[in-house]
Amino acid sequence: MTTPSALERPTDVPLARRLAARFVLLPAVALALLPPRHIRTVLGVLRRGAAPATTAQAQNARDAMCAASLRCAGPKGCLPRSLGAALLCRLGGTWPTWCTGVRVVPPFTAHAWIEAEGRPVGEGVPEGYFARLVAVGPLPRPTDR
Numbered sequence: 118m119t120t121p122s123a124l125e126r127p128t129d130v131p132l133a134r135r136l137a138a139r140f141v142l143l144p145a146v147a148l149a150l151l152p153p154r155h156i157r158t159v160l161g162v163l164r165r166g167a168a169p170a171t172t173a174q175a176q177n178a179r180d181a182m183c184a185a186s187l188r189c190a191g192p193k194g195c196l197p198r199s200l201g202a203a204l205l206c207r208l209g210g211t212w213p214t215w216c217t218g219v220r221v222v223p224p225f226t227a228h229a230w231i232e233a234e235g236r237p238v239g240e241g242v243p244e245g246y247f248a249r250l251v252a253v254g255p256l257p258r259p260t261d262r
Contacts, residue, residue, distance in 0.1 A: 142189070220247060
């Protein structure tokens with residue numbers, strides 16, 4: 118899964134955040150090897166109890182993954198990058214919407230990304246550029262009574 122893009126590695130990510138990204142990199146790569154239904158099941162369990170991630174939190178997690186891993190920063194690293202960013206957000210107590218889907222404009226290309234506040238994070242494409250096929254968003258918070 119990927120879309121053509123230039124290689125961008127953020128340089129202003131703090132060391133502690135890069136180390137946390139390295140910590141979630143192996144589980145993210147392992148998850149990427151699973152069939153989509155298993156990925157959805159695992160992420161569905163992991164998102165429990167997390168607050169919705171803000172755009173800034175999701176962007177920081179995505180940047181950390183790109184800074185920690187050349188593979189995640191590359192054009193073919195969308196699946197481990199998006200999974201790692203979701204896991205990194207979860208370490209901080211939040212959860213973005215993890216998505217996989219396809220480009221709606223030719224040529225057909227599969228892609229994985231994260232969203233926060235209803236928008237793709239760090240993708241640099243207009244809204245509606247991707248059609249979602251699978252999405253694992255944050256669970257609604259129970260209302261206080």
